[in-house]
Amino acid sequence: MILYRYLDSFIQYLISERGASPHTVEAYNRDILVFIKFVEESSFDFPERKHVEAYMGHLREGGKQARSIVRAMSALRSFFNFLLMDGKIKVSPLEDVEVPRFKAPIPDVLSETEILKLIRMPDGGKTSLRDSTILELLYATGLRASELIKLNKSDINLEGGFVIAMGKRSKERVVPLGTYSRDAIKLYLETQKPVGPYLFPNKRGGTLTRQALWKIIRKYSTQLERGHVSPHTIRHTFATHLLEGGADLRSVQILLGHEDISTTQIYTHVDSKRLKEVHKKYHPRG
Numbered sequence: 001m002i003l004y005r006y007l008d009s010f011i012q013y014l015i016s017e018r019g020a021s022p023h024t025v026e027a028y029n030r031d032i033l034v035f036i037k038f039v040e041e042s043s044f045d046f047p048e049r050k051h052v053e054a055y056m057g058h059l060r061e062g063g064k065q066a067r068s069i070v071r072a073m074s075a076l077r078s079f080f081n082f083l084l085m086d087g088k089i090k091v092s093p094l095e096d097v098e099v100p101r102f103k104a105p106i107p108d109v110l111s112e113t114e115i116l117k118l119i120r121m122p123d124g125g126k127t128s129l130r131d132s133t134i135l136e137l138l139y140a141t142g143l144r145a146s147e148l149i150k151l152n153k154s155d156i157n158l159e160g161g162f163v164i165a166m167g168k169r170s171k172e173r174v175v176p177l178g179t180y181s182r183d184a185i186k187l188y189l190e191t192q193k194p195v196g197p198y199l200f201p202n203k204r205g206g207t208l209t210r211q212a213l214w215k216i217i218r219k220y221s222t223q224l225e226r227g228h229v230s231p232h233t234i235r236h237t238f239a240t241h242l243l244e245g246g247a248d249l250r251s252v253q254i255l256l257g258h259e260d261i262s263t264t265q266i267y268t269h270v271d272s273k274r275l276k277e278v279h280k281k282y283h284p285r286g
Contacts, residue, residue, distance in 0.1 A: 003036045003046075010082050021168070031075035047093045052076070056097075073097075107236035107266060114224055115139055115237055121220040131216050133188040134200060138231060140181035141165070142238035142256055145231035149208045151199040153189070158182050167257040175255055239267050 011029055014020040020028075038055050039047050047055075052073075059069050073094070080092040110118065119135045122128035138148060147165045155164045161177045177185070185199075196205035202212065213231055221229035239252050253264040 003039070006083055006088060007032055007036065007079070009086070010079050013082055027071070028075040028078065031072045032079050035072070035076055049093050049095065049097055052093050052097050107240075108233055109237045109240045110224075110226075110229070110233065112241065114226070115234070115241075118220055118224060118229070121223060127216075129188050129191055130200060131220070133184045134213070134216060135220070135234070136181050136184040137163075137177075138234040139238055140178050141175045142235045143175070144235065144257075145210050145213050147257075148231070149200065149210065149213055152197045153194070153199050154197070156185060156199060158186055165257065168259075171257070173254070173257050236267075239264070243267055 007029070010032070011025060014025050014028065035047075035055055038058060039051060056069060056073070059072065064072075077092070077094050080089065080094055083089045084092055119132060119139065122131035122135070125131075134148065137143070141163055143151075143163075143165055144167070147167060150166055151163070155166075156177075157163070158177075161182060162174050163177055165173055165175055167173055188194075194201050198205070198207055200208055202208050210231075217229055217231060217234070235256070239256060242252050242255070243249070249261065249264055249267070252267065253261045256264060258264045
């Protein structure tokens with residue numbers, strides 16, 4: 001089937017022109033191949049709108065959740081838009097197809113009282129200063145777990161008040177440090193004097209593993225008498241507290257290192273809540 005040849009061209013386009021990550025390329029290739037095989041088994045020469053709708057029904061009957069169906073349709077839409085752009089087809093079979101809407105769950109966050117209590121919990125042990133600095137830095141910057149464990153001491157600029165984080169696809173971004181996080185890092189460096197290039201090295205001087213970081217957080221979070229707390233929970237808390245304090249979504253997107261603002265829009269529930277409060281407080285008929 002000609003769609004296989006088109007798929008090869010599309011994958012090359014994703015890699016060379018779009019700079020898509022290996023994970024994205026693999027996911028798109030997998031989802032599109034499943035669709036092509038469905039078309040072949042149904043004896044269709046080339047898919048039309050009714051075939052796409054039949055495919056969505058096939059996915060539902062197979063027990064696929066809305067999130068998986070939306071992802072599969074997104075891959076197909078990108079594929080057929082590429083074929084339109086390349087002049088291979090004149091009409092996309094996904095044109096006017098209604099795709100089910102997937103609403104991302106609202107992320108779990110800590111209250112200001114809970115996050116401050118968590119940061120202050122390390123006390124008295126050999127690693128307490130390191131641990132409290134890690135917690136302070138995660139909350140101050142919203143770094144991903146993978147970004148924090150890879151931090152070099154040279155990535156920290158205490159005088160300038162910022163940290164350079166290496167995000168996904170090796171993209172650097174500058175994230176400001178607050179007074180508390182700067183003071184915590186300064187005290188940690190002066191007192192602990194970590195050996196080697198890493199800010200938070202393991203016992204052998206290498207990087208901490210993600211599992212080690214999760215264990216550090218779990219060690220203290222169990223004392224909060226709440227559900228599971230992960231590095232991502234603290235990242236969500238960072239973003240939510242910024243928005244509650246009046247930050248705009250675009251600024252939070254940049255600080256989190258999201259390429260697409262749609263990823264950051266899981267936090268719009270905070271914006272909506274704040275807007276309702278502003279409306280109620282200031283509108284004459286609020």
